Amino acid sequence: MPRPIKLPVVPPSFHVLGELPLDVGLGIFSLCSPFDLVQLAATSKSNRTLILTHESLWESAHNNLARGECPRLPTRPIVETSGNYSQEAYVLWVFGGGPCSQCSKPTTSLPFKFLFRFRACSTPCSRILMSRQHVHYCSPAEFKALPYSIGLPHIAREEPSTEIYIYTSLKFVTNAKHEATAAKQFNNRGYRPPASSTFKRRSQAELDAEYTRRERSRPAVEKNADDLQTWRDLYNAQHAVVAAANNDFITRMAKEERVNPSRLGRTPTLKRLKHAFDRDLELLTPSVWSHNLSTIVDELGPKRVVCQHCGKTYDEDRLSAHLSDCQDAQLGTMFGWNKQKALCQQCPESRRLYTKDGLEDHRVAQHGLVRSVIAWKRCPLCPDRFRVFKSQEGRMKHDNDVHNSGPPARGPSRDGK
Ligand SMILES: [Zn+2]
Ligand SMILES: [Zn+2]
Ligand SMILES: [Zn+2]
Ligand SMILES: [Zn+2]
Incomplete structure (x- = not known):
């Protein structure tokens, strides 16, 4: 049975959006994405209370991610074991980014192996994560023999050798091992678990009770990880479609503003907007754009222009100063x-x-x-500036036709004869 959670009391009115009646406020909140809700819940105590007491808001938020090919976000596992399975923790885990499980570099990508709680910043890191360096595997008998493996999420897979292997995160196993040691040493005040451990210290009796809850919760946790893994591919495919459409939108707006699209895309506000809209599979719209335009223009700073003479780039207001000392222009x-x-x-x-x-x-x-270098351009026999020849052949034709001198116009002899 899930442990009962004490819910806070709903505030009497909907304060955040002024005098709005509660149902109108809830209607607005029901358009939020799961990540929006988490962020809104963090803005004030009354918002948090409101969101946590209206389970339907989470339902609609999960549904709001069903766009194009992407289905709704799988519901969190409702389990009795401790862990990050609250609505907020679950959404943050999926969308909030975090350090790469291999190299610790921060990444905004979704977890890449939900069952093992692996997040990868790159393909090389994801390959290392799925190797022995991070994955523990052994036979079912060996796994069962580990006293602290009770309730650890895992997968059983049949290998080509027809043997069945159990796979789990090596970090889960190590952590559980230290957790068991810490329970044995519960009364030893001098004992300190390794710094990398992430467990709550329990007495042996408390840990045994937790093992039971963990084992009962395991099927739900494993099923959710499986659902998320399938959902992730569809989400990522739709994310790519939306991200491309939002890029096109930015390119169109850049044309209107006469700025370089990648420069526009690098302004902090537009970068944040694009990330949030892409994440929630939403298209950027003209109204979003006009709402944020003045901030984005401020962040763009002065317009950059290219000097026609030397090809270097300058702030628009500095170009005239540059032109007076541009070497190329002077030459x-x-x-x-x-x-x-x-x-x-x-x-x-x-x-x-x-x-x-x-x-x-x-x-x-x-x-x-x-005029020595370009003597052929003008004919000395004709009045000055009478005609400027465009090519030497033209001049030769002129000499031949008008002054009856020089080589014949057609097929000037190359061997000089
Ligand atoms: Zn990495
Ligand atoms: Zn110049
Ligand atoms: Zn002069
Ligand atoms: Zn002439």
Whole structure:
């Protein structure tokens, strides 16, 4: 029989949302995801009381996760043994993230092997977790011979050799062993269990009673782990669909705001929103977006723009300052990009802007520039600036046609004959 839990008294009115009648408040809470409920319960004593006294809220929260291919969250096992099986602890265990069971790195992923309570941060860690390093296995007889193995969740599997093996978490076994030693040493005040142990200290009689409860609870715990394991694959598949749709939404909003989508996605508020919506298999909506837009824009900081001349990125308000000392812009390479006009570097007083050809003419006339390198571009026999040739072939054709000199226009001889 589950141990009776003392429930707190329901508060007379629904305080959190102002003057709302209780049933309206409950209606709103019934739209929450399981993780929302846990977080709401943590915000105030009256919320917690309200949530813990309305089992139906947990029911609706579990149902709210049934989206697309994903079924509702399997219900927690209702058991008499101690352990993290309260509604809140159960939801936190599934959705709250925690350290990787192999390397202790924090991870937000769901537990990856529910029966062994394993959480993995990566595929390599999940492989190590399913090895002898973390899994205890032995024959059923050996398992039964361990006095402290009573009630430990485990699986029996038939191996190709047709032998049946019992698998459980090595940590469960080690912990249970220390727990048994600690019960034997209950009256020894000097005894300290190892720091890694996670059990409550009990006398031998208390532990024997707990063993009985544990063994009676085991089928429910094992069934729930099995249900969660099946549910996890469907949840993860739907999670991937929702996460992709939410990414598309962010990309669309980034286009509207004219910012880089990954930069937008890295703002703390949008990152939190995306994580919560993905987790609860919910799509981000325009109203969520407009609600949070001003915070997100603040977090974006000044707009970053690229200098057309040197290709480096600057804050929008710093670009004009940069342009005045951008080496590339000063060197006049701006001609190459588009038909922009430039100042003459040799006339610092003048504000006159020249095109590329205009500047060359000006420098020939005013600063004694010799047009030696590009002599073929203009014909010395024709008036200056009469025509600028685009290619050497064009100039050769011109020489041939207009001045009857140079190699023939068609098929200029390559061997010089
Ligand atoms: Zn890891
Ligand atoms: Zn620049
Ligand atoms: Zn000049
Ligand atoms: Zn000419």
